[in-house]
Amino acid sequence: xxxxxxxxxxxxxxxxxxxKNRAAAAGHPEWVNACAVCGCELQSDSAVRCATCA
Numbered sequence: 001x002x003x004x005x006x007x008x009x010x011x012x013x014x015x016x017x018x019x020k021n022r023a024a025a026a027g028h029p030e031w032v033n034a035c036a037v038c039g040c041e042l043q044s045d046s047a048v049r050c051a052t053c054a
Contacts, residue, residue: 019045 019033019042026039033042037053 016045022048 020029022036023029023031023034023041026034028034028041031041033045033047034040035042035050035053036048038050040050040052042050
């Protein structure tokens with residue numbers, strides 16, 4: 001059980017860091033996330049692309 005919780009926490013942290021890196025690459029390090037295609041701001045760190053680019 002502990003291992004499962006740890007894995008989920010680490011996966012969430014990796015998603016958060018990847019989202020923050022996309023935002024920084026888009027030129028907005030203060031954003032939570034940015035679309036990997038067009039660079040628009042995304043409010044959640046779970047998405048990689050916006051609805052338009054998906």
